[in-house]
Amino acid sequence: MKVSLSIISIFISLIVHSQEKIILGKVLNFDDSEPLAYVNIGIKNKTVGTVSNSNGSFKLLLNDKVTSKDTVVFSYIGFKTKKYLISELNKIKEPIFLQPQNMELNEVVVNSKKIKLKPKKIGRTSKGLGLLHSNFYTYYEKDVDDRLSKEKGMKFKIRRNCHVKDLNFNITSNDFKSLKFRVNFYKIENELPTDLIVKKNLIFEIKDNFLGWFKVDLEPYDIYLKEDIEEVAVTIQWLESVKTNKKSKYFAISTSASPTHTAYSRDKAMDSWNKSGQNLSFYLNAMCE
The missing domain is CATH 2.60.120 (Jelly Rolls)
Structure with a gap:
């Protein structure tokens, strides 16, 4: 079986194996370049998704429903969501960097009345x-x-x-x-x-x-x-x-x-x-x- 391999960068690559396409990459924290573990990665309603591993690396398997115009979403609690078209990911020459997001804390109201829980x-x-x-x-x-x-x-x-x-x-x-x-x-x-x-x-x-x-x-x-x-x-x-x-x-x-x-x-x-x-x-x- 022939394997066609196209390296986009050290971090992001698109592998074509027979009819199967896989995007490999890494997700890092924009502030300190530390890897982000268990980032949600996927394409909405296409049964295409994964999470990054403990080192921030990921492997996203693309099925035959995916086109170059589909959007891959990177979502992680405490960080801004990032989106890329499949065609854009093919051109990236660096890891995916997610920026920390200021989290709004819910207000805690202290009641002087004793509430029995x-x-x-x-x-x-x-x-x-x-x-x-x-x-x-x-x-x-x-x-x-x-x-x-x-x-x-x-x-x-x-x-x-x-x-x-x-x-x-x-x-x-x-x-x-x-x-x-x-x-x-x-x-x-x-x-x-x-x-x-x-x-x-x-x-x-x-x-x-x-x-x-x-x-x-x-x-x-x-x-x-x-x-x-x-x-x-x-x-x-x-x-x-x-x-x-x-x-x-x-x-x-x-x-x-x-x-x-x-x-x-x-x-x-x-x-x-x-x-x-x-x-x-x-x-x-x-x-x-």
Whole structure:
């Protein structure tokens, strides 16, 4: 099989392998040239997306739906979003630099009245019979790197002021020595996730093929959901993985069919969201008014 290779620079290159095109590059902080880990990179609604690795490097696989006029978006919490046409990326001779953005802090109002907070579990706390599983693996993925930036999660009803303490989910299969995910909290509009409402990098790691209930401690991040947020989408996003062996591919969370609950998923960063009538074993512990 012939391979045609066109080097655009040390950092950005476009590889054409048969009918498959791959953009390779690196994302750095504009201020100090340090690599940016786990930057979301993708093309909106084209099932094309990935995240940069811990060294800021990325590999973006382009499918046959992509044209030179499509826009690749680089998005990272705390930094200004950057966009390039595919045709522009072909001409870049340096890494992608993202500029830090001044983050507006939400005002904290201290009330002299003592408010009694009550513990609340938001979501499904049961494993059920373990008959249904929501798997991060699909038949069409050639390797686990095809899952980079994939997300799954649930719609939760809030309707009160809550301080989020942790996220919990039940893992039913896990072929990985190490897995890194990011927790995302989204606003919901027209029944689908839209903008992030918690603008912090909530990254956690699952080690040693862990199975059962896994807790993500969110207390250090001071996450407060106000009562005007009636509904929120909470997801986990695949960032990095280390297989246990060459055949490793499965990672799943228990779920059940439910006409009254909504699960969300998308295969790539910037991709369109899918929703289904499922109720993942996936819940928040919070202190609420």
